[in-house]
Amino acid sequence: MKHAILGVAFAAALAVPAFAQDYTIMAPANPGGGWDGTARAMQEVLQAEGIAPSVEVVNVPGAGGTVGLAQFVADSAGDPTKLIVGGYVMVGAILTNASPVTLKDVTPIARLTGDTQAIVVPAASEIQTLGDLVEKLKADPGAVSWAGGSAGGTDHITVGLLAKAAGVDPTKINYIAFSGGGEAMAAILGNQVTAGVSSVGEFQEQVKAGTMRLLAVSSAERLPGIDAPTIKEAGFDVVLENWRMVAAAPGLTPEQVAKISADMEKLNGSAGWTKMLTDKGWTNTYLAGDAFATQLDADIAATETVLRDIGLVK
Amino acid sequence: MSQGISPERRPPNRSRGAAFIIAAGLAGIAALILVDAAGLKQDGGYAGVGPGDVPRIIAYGLLVLSVLTVVSGLKGDLPRPPRQAPAPVFWILGGLLGQVAFLHVVGFVISGALLFGMTARGFGQRPLWKAVAVGIGLALVIYGVFDQLLQLNLPAGPLERLIFGG
Amino acid sequence: MDSFSLLMQGLSAAMDPMILLYALIGVTLGTAVGVLPGIGPALTVALLLPVTYGLDPAGSLIMFAGIYYGGMYGGSTTSILLNTPGESASIVTAIEGNQMARQGRGGPALATAAIGSFVAGLIATLLLAFLAPQVVKLALTLGPREYFALMVLAFVTVSATFGDSALRGLTSLFIGLALACVGIDGLTGAARLTYGVPQLMDGIETTTLAVALFAIGEALAVAAMLTPPDGMHKITGSVRMTATDWRRSWKAWLRGTFIGFPIGSMPAGGADVASFLSYAAERKLTRHPEEFGKGAIEGVAGPEAANNAAAAGTLVPLLTLGLPTTATAAIMLAGFQQFGLQPGPLLFVMNAELVWTLIASLLIANLMLVVLNLPLIGLWIKLLSIPRPWLYGGILLFATLGTIGVNPSPVELGMLILFGLMGYGMRLYGYPIAPVVVGLILGPMAEQQLRRALSIAQGDWTTLVATPVSATLLGISAVFLIVPMLMRLRGRGRVLSQVAGDAD
Secondary structure, eight states: OHHHHHHHHHHHHHHHHHHOOOEEEEESSOTTSHHHHHHHHHHHHHHHTTSSSOEEEEEOOOGGGHHHHHHHHHHHTTOTTEEEEEEHHHHHHHHHTTOSSOGGGSEEEEEEEEEEEEEEEETTOSOOSHHHHHHHHHHOGGGOEEEESSTTSHHHHHHHHHHHHTTOOGGGOEEEEOSSHHHHHHHHHTTOSSEEEEEHHHHHHHHHHTSEEEEEEOSSSOOTTOOOOBTTTTTOOOOOEEEEEEEEOSSOOHHHHHHHHHHHHHHHHSHHHHHHHHHHTOEEEEEEHHHHHHHHHHHHHHHHHHHHHHTSOO | OOOSSOOBOOOTHHHHHHHHHHHHHHHHHHHHHHHHHHTSOOOOTTTTOOTTHHHHHHHHHHHHHHHHHHHHHHTTOSOBOOOBOHHHHHHHHHHHHHHHHHHHHHHHHHHHHHHHHHHHHHTTOOOHHHHHHHHHHHHHHHHIIIIIISOOOOOOOHHHHHHHOO | OOHHHHHHHHHHHHTSHHHHHHHHHHHHHHHHHHTSTTOOHHHHHHHHHHHHTTSOHHHHHHHHHHHHHHHHHHHHHHHHHHSOOSSGGGHHHHHHHHHHHHTTOHHHHHHHHHHHHHHHHHHHHHHHHHHHHHHHHHHHTOOHHHHHHHHHHHHHHGGGGGTTOHHHHHHHHHHHHHHHTOEEOTTTOOEESOTTOGGGTTOOOHHHHHHIIIIIHHHHHHHTBSSOOTTTTOOOSOSSOOHHHHHHHHHHHHHHHHHHHHHHHSTTOOHHHHHHHHHHHHHHHOSOGGGTTSOOTHHHHHHHHHHHHHHHHHHHHHHHHOOOOSHHHHHHHHHHHTTTOOOSTTHHHHTHHHHHHHHHHHHHHHHHHHHHHHHHHHHHHHGGGSOHHHHHHHHHHHHHHHHHHHOOOHHHHHHHHHHHHHHHHHHHTTOOSHHHHHHHHHHHHHHHHHHHHHHHTTTOGGGGGSSHHHHHHHHHHHHHHHHHHHHHHHHHSOHHHHHHHTOO
16 A cells, blocks of 8 residues: 555656646736736746746736736637636626626636635724614715725725615715725725725734724634624625636646646645745635636626626626 | 927918917817717716716817917917938837837847837948847847846747747 | 834944845846836836845845835936936936936936935935834825825926926826826726727826837937937036035935925825926026026936935835835835735834834945946946947837836837827927826826815815815915916916917
8 A cells, every 4th residue: 555655656756747837827917916926926836846847927917907818818729838817806807897808718727815805994983893884874875985996896896795785775885996005095094084995914914003993804704813703794795705816728628627727736735835825914715626617607797796786887 | 308309480381280280189189088078977976076077177178278279370489390301210110110010920139129220220320230230139138138037028039939948 | 222223233234245245236236127218116126026035134125125226216317318217206307307418417417316316315214214103194194185285286386397388388288188088097997088998998107108208209309300419418527516516406405305205105195296396396496497497407406306205205104004105115015025024003013123124224225326326427428429329229129128028018019109209299399298297197196086085075175175284285286376377467468378379
């Protein structure tokens, strides 16, 4: 038995060089952003762990990733060495920009990481719980101003879903879109707005320092080490995750897809990836195969509904 | 600002044509903006200022400026540029257009060398092949530093693959 | 331990010869890459960040600081010598700086920029070290309405960059404002003037426009001259600053610093806005108004000090609150994370040692920068004696490199050519270039802040003057706008005909 394991391990070790293939990963965003960070983290680990001998990252920024996606589909069809990083934001951007190319045109491989959304108020605010905030929202939706990222992005969708769950007309929310995370955060800290929405990670340090109060998180279960209820617990049926994924080119054979999936599986199982995620503060939400495909379809449908409700998609 | 060319004042009638063309251009941009703004959602939300409102104000400003440009042209206040040599301009534009057209076919080095060579030719450097040869040398160095050393992705063509591999 | 002894400790740690070598390498690389048109500080830092991997934290941080300041400084060299600003914060430097270079005074222009950057960097880094928590408290009290008022002030004072004709200056500004409308509206997500072209969704890139208008437009204009002015760039006099240059520069450096630092610390400020305001201030305060537009040294000294001070100011919200307020800051944040450094309100408490090492590194990098650059001025000036065909061939190659490296799409390169032609045409008919870029930068900022302020106040316009800061800023703007008009009215009584008639 022991020999058999050794034998398999040996065969696998021999097989790796023969099967290993180079990858080019497209980050459909500028250097420095989340997708770029994901792509570069993959590059580092894939190379360091010997999963792929050489990995290149290409940035194609623009329009919430849809420019890169369109170029990826046009240039990479049938090429098993091409990968693209994307995420939940892309789902919304495809809809709001009426992009002719959608996620149906690529081959989703796996969800890699995820961020939970958080709702906060400035420490000086008299609002103590999500219930208080929703009461205010119901009384006068315009009086509750929300600071968050770009219009139609994950933050905006979170507010829209919450309003809908609370029985408030989602088109009546007073959402103030800020261009960068820093500016939105400054507006919350400076008490310029009623509440703020972003990923838990963005707010964590502020909450620890006591400059913001965390009202609720958007995950299905409470997060370890974070003292806040889920939105669901507070009585509103909203669960949302801002995930990042990797997809392959369209028009691949099942063998090619299997090979890429196996490589991503190896990436996910590697010690280097675990360390990378810890260093970057990302949560591993690896999900592959049919389970991911189902999840993706459900997300796209739900997002389309809420964007229609907010009035961003006709 | 760049007073590379010091505009001279000439009799009024000479600058009228240009003033009318500039004025028409400004009015044209204004029209584009107004048409586009009309097609946007007119709802200003809680701000009361919607996505089309600020562009509209800018368009009205352009229209006013367009009228003032005509007035100024009629009075002959627009400076008349000195005579221009068209050939160098075409050499440089040719180099730039060539780069757009061939960048993804022949790669950064060759298309960049052509741009360099044609620009140098436009500035009077002859023969063209010599300028292109210098351009290839320079572009190779740039490619080596930026693509190979600093990992900035520059489009690769046959020459890049031959020299730097992969 | 108090701040001062912590700083001293950081400085002594940084005095190690190896650390100094890292600083030198960082500054050299940062300047070398930052000099290239189209490659601004954000891209410079992003490109060079991997160079710092694998060093120990102190060495890595100092190299990092060198790259940051080097990248900020690099842009001014090409602005002055070649009228080709590498990034938006050195656009106004090109106005006076290039005029000085044309008169053979490129040496003093580069020197005042280098020393001004050093002075500003030094003061601003010290302010960062000792006043950051207080400054950030003030900055946080500002919201959209104050930023809107600040943008209005910037718009009003920016008329100083208009050149000699109000009509042509305003036309340039409005062309910039019109270009700024292109792209997705930040507040509603509506696509404006994009005509279904995905590459236009994110709007027109400032660096693309600036590089095209300045570098390509300039190359076309110079090439098309029938009689190229001989010895346009010939060096006359010393490459050093004269006593008069010093006398005229030092106040501008200080004013630039005190304009740049606070504006850089504001979450919605920025080095470009700071440089515009500094230029406007110098123009208003100068004793030599006749020299502005023709190579006034204050017009180089002030904005260069302001943009460096703003660069240090950007670190205030980054280090005290963990807020990255510029693209460069966002990339730096990624750089910090490699040491497990999590910028946030507790950073100064939790990682005091590293923070003070960073601040000491900034001081040393700043010193290195001036030590490296002053002797190099003689060399940079020689750049201008390269025969014109090779010089402009090189400029165009580098000008397109920035665009190709970031986004090699035909649409982006096509815009480069289109705006290059526009820049040529504008030069022919005496339209100033800078206001176009100013309009592109300030236009969307002003619009978004206005709509945010109104949205928060649910459409109540009085919110714009509801705080002392916003009311004061708008009041000053009104004075700047109305007083010159009144004076013209009383003086000559023909304001309108003047605007229309372009009387100088």
